[in-house]
Amino acid sequence: MGTAPQLLLLLGLLGLLLLARAGAWGAAGDESRETAAVRALAARLLGPGPAAAFALSVERTLAAGPGTDVFVLSGGGARVRVRGSSGVAAAAGLHRYLRDFCGCHVAWSGAQLRLPRPLPAVPGELTEASPYRYRYYQNVCTHSYSFVWWDWARWEREIDWMALHGINLALAWSGQEAIWQRVYLALGLTQAEIDQHFTGPAFLAWGRMGNLHGWGGPLPHAWHLKQLYLQHRVLDRMRALGMTPVLPAFAGHVPKAVTRVFPQVNVTQLGSWGHFNCSYSCSFLLAPGDPLFPLIGSLFLRELNREFGTDHFYGADTFNEMQPPSSEPAYLAAATAAVYEAMTAVDPDAVWLLQGWLFQHQPEFWGPAQVGAVLGAVPQGRLLVLDLFAENQPVYTRTASFGGQPFIWCMLHNFGGNHGLFGALEAVNRGPAAARLFPNSTVVGTGIAPEGIGQNEVVYALMAELGWRKDPVPDLSAWVARFAEQRYGVAQPDAVLAWRLLLHSVYNCSGEACRGHNHSPLVRRPSLQMNTTVWYNRSDVFEAWRLLLKATPNLTASPAFRYDLLDVTRQGLQELVSLYYEEARAAYMRQELEGLLRAGGVLAYKLLPALDEVLASDHRFLLGSWLEQARAVAVSSAEADLYEQNSRYQLTLWGPEGNILDYANKQLAGLVADYYVPRWRLFVETLASSLARGVPFQQQQFNSDVFLLEQAFVLSRKRYPSQPQGDTVELARSTFLRFAPRKVAGTR
Incomplete structure (x- = not known):
């Protein structure tokens, strides 16, 4: 720990903050x-x-x-x-x-x-x-993958959606970097050191969980001001509706510069994360017994509550996708207790909301003793655990309901905000009731916890409804028929048949395939080892596509129908990309240049441009809309360029070297044309060249070559339309007639 004068300075700072107004709030308004x-x-x-x-x-x-x-x-x-x-x-x-x-x-x-x-x-x-105390919403990552560029008007619509769907517990994490900046300056860090620590806006989620620092930054001063304003409005509306906002708390991660101010501080540098090197990851974690731990935690929470008030719920994740420096239960218990004690030093009524993802993500590390150490370090009832991926890999079943701590059964569903029709509706439907009936169950809520929103709305409609049901929906086939009728405002038999096909195919995932991430070759850097296996019959997707087109005379006035028709068309073309890729790969392996050029030519020169054209007909599938949102947040051209580059990186390379390549993949007009198409064309041309020259395809060399294309897209300043072009219905019909009939029969 630092010298005695440094400790006295910190205690003085904490005392000043303790004299500030508490600003406490009740859990609900009058x-x-x-x-x-x-x-x-x-x-x-x-x-x-x-x-x-x-x-x-x-x-x-x-x-x-x-x-x-x-x-x-x-x-x-x-x-x-x-x-x-x-x-x-x-x-x-x-x-x-x-x-x-x-x-x-x-x-x-x-x-x-x-x-x-x-x-x-x-x-x-x-x-x-409701049979549940809580209906929870959000994932820490949602703030980066979906919310990052929102203004108040968009937040207002979201809070309305939350209330209508019964959400009463939700993260409210905007503006926290402005609070941290005050604390860091008070601790003696320079502005330059703080700028080197904060990530850019599109990567704040991982800065908040200690995974990253510096990447995509720095955060401009105007960013802090706007986020403070936004957070006040979000909190005011949530509280006015009787929601309980969850504020952030100190998890133990500190900027490297803390070691300059306090040379004797006891910190551990954790390992790297997400294929980043230590220039952007390798978090510095305070030792739980270091006196600086409770002081920093109290400084932050006191200043946070002074600014925003409190509803006594706080979120913190110390070991999210990072292996702790020790597996000793005593260390894990001490690290956990330090976080909780820093909360209760400021707010004696604090309840800690913990994402249970760490137990699911590294089960080989988190054995019974390690899990028990964490869960037992907080008094019973003061740790509320999110069983974050319960629809696929529930943790409560192997931890005796989290050792008696209350937990929320969550559906994660989507990783990275990917597009792609996907869901495990049967597992989702059964899951909450099964958790309630589990022996000695401590389940107290249901949760919707996607990394990204704005996709597969049928999945979220079901999950929200389950927050008010004691038992599963008895007949999902009838339920999805009603969903289609309500969505379009009219009962249309062909549309209902289409939805039932989707229910029993893309929305009927089970087992290991249900990872909620789109692994289609379309959105992956091409190689000869891509997996095209799916858990459903692709012909069901094509038939659903055909049925929706058949229903168009009755439904074209419905914006929701036009959206769904585009989404199913997008999915149909995604399936076709996999099939043509298989043909091209097989032709290459047989050394048939003509077959390679035929299949690869359709994929790269016809299918993908057709997909881009269809996507361009709806503003919700435009790259230009996403980039325009980012630029609109800025107050200068330099800020606008920074925010746009954050957006482009997140969608593609994620890190400077493709560190988490294509994780947050989307299918957006403009992104398809200028990112996916050039990659696929280079892949087909490289395969053809290797056959013509009689030399093996070199994946490593291709990766180096294609990285230049990917990087060029990220660094480009090309403007894209933010207004739709073309008619979705006509484009979907013409695309179906051009491509789908050739591939419908017998595909899987």
Whole structure:
């Protein structure tokens, strides 16, 4: 530890912060505030006129006990009454009425809100109580993969979506770097040292978890100001609706420069992460017994709460995808206790929200003794664990319900914000109820925890509904038919058949294949070793594509239908890329140049350009929209260039050398044309050249050559359209007629 004068300085700084206003908040606002907030939500959603037909109110007395969320529906005709035990419960009741009585639909891609007149009557009084204390939302990574460039208008829509889907516990992590900067400056770090520590905006999630430092930075001063403003608005709205925001806490990671200010500090440099070298990873972790640990933790949390108030829930991840320096249970318990004690030194009512991903990610390290050490270091009930990937690899079943600590059964589903039709709806449907029935279960909630949002909306609709159900949906086939009808606002038999095919194919994943990450050759750096195996019959995708096209005369007015038609067309072309790749690879292995050029030519010169053209017809699939959002956050051209480069790197190379290559892959118009197409064309040309010259294909040399193309895309300043071009329906139809019939029969 540092010298005595340094300790006195730190204690003095902490004392000054302790004198600041506490700014504590309750877990929920009062009834009148929440009533006003949910009425304002209804007006935003429906418009002031239609919203006036709903009498919305918050009444705490509806709850059967502490932590119970209940809504009650009644009435009909000219007036429907919706009462909730909280703002969230009332919003969820409104959504339940709109969905099940009016056939409406609310999703990320848009809403279908055609209300019947008169409003359908609720038979008697419908009361529904959630069997779970918490319905949680977000993943630490979501803030980087999806939220990073959002303004308040976009956040407002998301919080509305959260409330309507019954979410009452969510991360609120914006603006924390501004707080850390204050703390670091108070500790004696220079601004230059802080700039070297923070990552760029698109990589903040991994800076917050200690995985990265410096990459993509520095953070401009204007970034901090805007994020503070945004965080205040987000927190105010969440609290007004009765949600509980989860704020960040100190997990033990410090900037390297701390060792300059405190030369005797006891820190351990952890190993590298994500194929980065130590110039950007290898976190510095304070020893749990070092006096600097509680001081830094208290300084940060006190300043955070002074700025934002608190609802007593805090998130921190010390060993996310990083192996601890010791497997000794005593060390792991001490490291865990140090984090918790730094919280409770400032907030005696603190509850620690811990992502349980570490136990799932490195099961060979986290044996029973190691897991038990972490779980036992925090008093029972004060550690709330997210079983983050429970739909695929639940941890609660092998840890005796996390050693008696309460946990939330979470569906992770999506990694990196990838596009690609995917889901494990049967496992998701059964999972929460199974967790409740587990012997001595301590499950207290359900969670939606994707790394990226804005895809596969059917999966999230089901998961949100399960937060209000004691039992699984009895018939998923009937459920998905209702989903299609609500989504499009009309019952269309061909569309229903298409959705049932998708339910039993792409959305029926099980086992190891259900990793939630798109491994299609389309979005991977080409090689001869690419795996094209899928768990479903590809002909089901092509048939669903055909059925949606058949349904177009009745549904073209539906924005949701047009979105789904594009998404299924995109998926169909993705399947075709795999099939043509297999043909090209087989031709190369047989040394058939003509076959290679034929299959490779279709893939690289026809299929992918056709995909880019279809994607360009919808603003939600435009690279230009994503880059424009990034640039719009900036206050100068230099900032705009930095933010755009962050975006381009995240979508492609991720790190300077392709460190986590294509992890956050998307299928966006512009990205396909200028990133995927050049790679595939170079691959086909290189294979053809190797056959013509009679020399083996050299993957290592190809990787070096293609990296130059990938890097050129990242460093480019080419502008892309942010407005759609072309008609989705016509493009989907013409693309199907050009490609799909050649490949439908007998494919798998």
